[in-house]
Amino acid sequence: MGPSGNLGRVEPTSLDHVALWVADRDRIADFATAHLGMHVIERTDRFTLVGSDARRGKLTLFAEDGPRERGALAHVALRVSDLEAARAALPPGTPEVFDVGDGLHLTLIEGETEVEYDLDHVALLSPDPEAAARGWLRYGFTPAGRTRVGVGGAFLELHEGDPSDSGHPLLNHLGVLVDQAAPAQELGVEVADVVDAPNTFAVFVWGPDRVKLEYVEHKASFSLR
Numbered sequence: 001m002g003p004s005g006n007l008g009r010v011e012p013t014s015l016d017h018v019a020l021w022v023a024d025r026d027r028i029a030d031f032a033t034a035h036l037g038m039h040v041i042e043r044t045d046r047f048t049l050v051g052s053d054a055r056r057g058k059l060t061l062f063a064e065d066g067p068r069e070r071g072a073l074a075h076v077a078l079r080v081s082d083l084e085a086a087r088a089a090l091p092p093g094t095p096e097v098f099d100v101g102d103g104l105h106l107t108l109i110e111g112e113t114e115v116e117y118d119l120d121h122v123a124l125l126s127p128d129p130e131a132a133a134r135g136w137l138r139y140g141f142t143p144a145g146r147t148r149v150g151v152g153g154a155f156l157e158l159h160e161g162d163p164s165d166s167g168h169p170l171l172n173h174l175g176v177l178v179d180q181a182a183p184a185q186e187l188g189v190e191v192a193d194v195v196d197a198p199n200t201f202a203v204f205v206w207g208p209d210r211v212k213l214e215y216v217e218h219k220a221s222f223s224l225r
Contacts, residue, residue, distance in 0.1 A: 010184045012140045012176035014152035015119045016216055017051075017058040018076050019172040022102040023066025031100045032059065035090050036078065037117045055218075057119025057154065062172055068102045071169030072124050072211050074159050075105040079120035083110035086117075103170055119154050122174060125161030126209050132158045135208035139187070140176070151176055163209045173204060173212035181217035 022028060025048045032038040032050045041058065042049040051058030059076070075097055080086040086108050090098070097107045109120040126132035129147040136156060141149035147158040156174075178184070184203040185191055192204040192212055202216045 010140045010178050010180075010187065010215055012151045012178050012215070014177045015057055015122070015154035015174070016177040016214075017049075017060050017175040018119065018122055019047075019060040019062060019175060019214070020073075020102075020104060020170055021062050021064035021068055021168075021172050022104065022170070023064065023068065024101050025061035025063055027101045028059075028061055028104060036106075037086075037089070052117045053115045056115045057117075060172070060175075065168075066102060067168070068170040069165040069168050070103055070125075071165035071171055072126075072163035072209055073104075073169075073171040074123035074125050074161065075107055076122050077107045077109045077120040078117045079109050079111050079113045079154075080116050081110070081113055083108055121148075121155035121157050123157045123159055124209070124211060125163045126158045127160070127162065129158035129160050132208040139189070139205070139207055139213060140178075163211070171211070173214050174207075175202075175214040175216050178215045178217055181215040184215040 029040055029048050029050050033040065037052050038050045040048060040050055041054045046063060048061045049058055097105050099105055111120065133147050133149050136149045137143065141151050141156065144150040144155055149156050181201050181203045184205060190206040192206055195202045199219055199221055200216050201219060202214050204212055204214050207213045
């Protein structure tokens with residue numbers, strides 16, 4: 001075991017993206033570009049990638065039939081340096097936690113950040129948050145409290161709740177950036193998939209409460225902005 005409780009083979013450097021199945025990706029992308037300082041980084045027939053910086057925290061919106069169910073995902077928090085200014089860019093009357101479509105709930109958190117609207121944390125539901133937090137340690141996350149784990153300055157927060165769904169979850173997977181993804185196949189956990197794409201190499205594994213985690217490695221050809 002490594003110092004964070006994992007098997008010592010992978011060390012995520014950042015929370016790279018949150019991937020979602022959504023029925024109306026254009027609606028969400030339009031909100032993100034109009035009110036959240038993001039831009040469309042890439043759009044294909046299958047997905048739309050939005051973020052303020054292609055090398056920081058992003059949202060990947062996979063096109064899928066609706067309606068979608070919350071499942072394990074409670075909300076996603078974006079970090080800004082000036083919360084008052086960021087709130088002023090939202091539509092009037094927007095609540096603290098707001099739905100941008102298909103049940104995707106976002107919130108804004110003020111803090112020091114190199115990039116505005118970077119990922120601050122992802123809140124996940126678990127029947128046993130403390131056990132889930134301990135479980136995430138073997139995947140390369142670091143302790144940050146009884147029900148919180150860290151990765152590159154961002155966090156997973158575990159909230160008590162039912163993460164189950166009937167087959168139409170909103171959350172597709174979480175993605176963490178690593179220098180080398182291949183060693184994730186030797187973690188001793190269930191591997192869901194391995195994808196060798198033009199710009200990235202990725203290993204997908206099943207995490208606590210059947211949340212899928214992607215270890216993604218940027219190839220030298222990675223040039224998205």
